[in-house]
Amino acid sequence: MQRIGEIKEPLYGYTQEIVMVPIDKLEVIEIQRKPSQYHVRRLSESMRKVGFVAPLIAIRRENHDKLIVIDGQHRLLAAKNMGIEQLPCIIVPDKFANELMEFNIEKSMTLREKCYVALNVYRIILNEKPDIKEDDTEVMDAIEFPYFITLGLAYEEKQRFFGSAYETIMKRLDWFFNMPIKDAYEKRKERAKLLMDLDDLAREAVQKVQEMGINHPFLYKEIISFCNPIGRRRKIEESFDEVMADGDTESESGKSCEGTRKDKRTQVL
Structure with missing residues (x-):
């Protein structure tokens, strides 16, 4: 994992770390809903045109050697389909994981x-x-x-x-x-x-x-x-x-x- 830098969250002031991560060192949080294959295909087509432009949001967990993706499940799957080997991620504190799950809702859930x-x-x-x-x-x-x-x-x-x-x-x-x-x-x-x-x-x-x-x-x-x-x-x-x-x-x-x-x-x- 390559550290690129960090930014200060503008509202509450906590640190967000920016990294490049091998794709096999990323996994989706277990409380995520099931992925839409249609959405994955649509994102893959978009990446063919403009590349991967939206970083994943992830957290670190103790005694875990992978970053946990809390926003970007479909982008991650599309990147795998495209053969991308590493992806940009923004790492946020673990305590915000549940609140940030709402970012995953691209459409209203059933x-x-x-x-x-x-x-x-x-x-x-x-x-x-x-x-x-x-x-x-x-x-x-x-x-x-x-x-x-x-x-x-x-x-x-x-x-x-x-x-x-x-x-x-x-x-x-x-x-x-x-x-x-x-x-x-x-x-x-x-x-x-x-x-x-x-x-x-x-x-x-x-x-x-x-x-x-x-x-x-x-x-x-x-x-x-x-x-x-x-x-x-x-x-x-x-x-x-x-x-x-x-x-x-x-x-x-x-x-x-x-x-x-x-x-x-x-x-x-």
């Missing part, structure tokens, strides 16, 4: 991507501080919404999981636990399993409604909304498990989601 990133951040904290309370300010500052973790676990286990259909319910029910994060993680796995079971039931309901001659792109979400036990109530006294058990019963019985729809098709449409 719910699945948000959950993927949040789950990886959560697991880093879990591995480093297994006894920290899940509702500790350190965890709450790092995770935008706790339900991202629950949905992330479901997405991870079931690729076709329709997480966005449950977001409205989860946002109102799924809060940070007042328990060690190692125990909270197990509770979230149980909740994710419950959501996946509900997803199976909802897909069965979709199939039965379609057999009645009703079909449109939002049918799944309409069924989840119609079976939602809490509806639009402002005050929810039931626990997460109680509400989900009610939703499970309604989906499985089909009384609300199938029989009612048969008489009131306009509510589906």
Whole structure:
């Protein structure tokens, strides 16, 4: 690694080091979302025209022989495709890593991507501080919404999981636990399993409604909304498990989601 120089950050005054780094001494931070191959190809075409003009942003970590890239995943992959052997990097203090992750958002993330990133951040904290309370300010500052973790676990286990259909319910029910994060993680796995079971039931309901001659792109979400036990109530006294058990019963019985729809098709449409 060749040191080029350093600059003083103009707002807070900390030092940013400028270096040239062999490409095999760079790796992407583990909480980054999955890369877009389309974006990589587009950047490769741009590099063919103007070269590599935007330095990567990276951090150093103790006992790690590579720099961790926190901004520039797609540029790094495109540079590898172009056969570039070393890249310019700006090294910033490790403590800014989580805040600087927002630089990686070239487009708005989908719910699945948000959950993927949040789950990886959560697991880093879990591995480093297994006894920290899940509702500790350190965890709450790092995770935008706790339900991202629950949905992330479901997405991870079931690729076709329709997480966005449950977001409205989860946002109102799924809060940070007042328990060690190692125990909270197990509770979230149980909740994710419950959501996946509900997803199976909802897909069965979709199939039965379609057999009645009703079909449109939002049918799944309409069924989840119609079976939602809490509806639009402002005050929810039931626990997460109680509400989900009610939703499970309604989906499985089909009384609300199938029989009612048969008489009131306009509510589906």
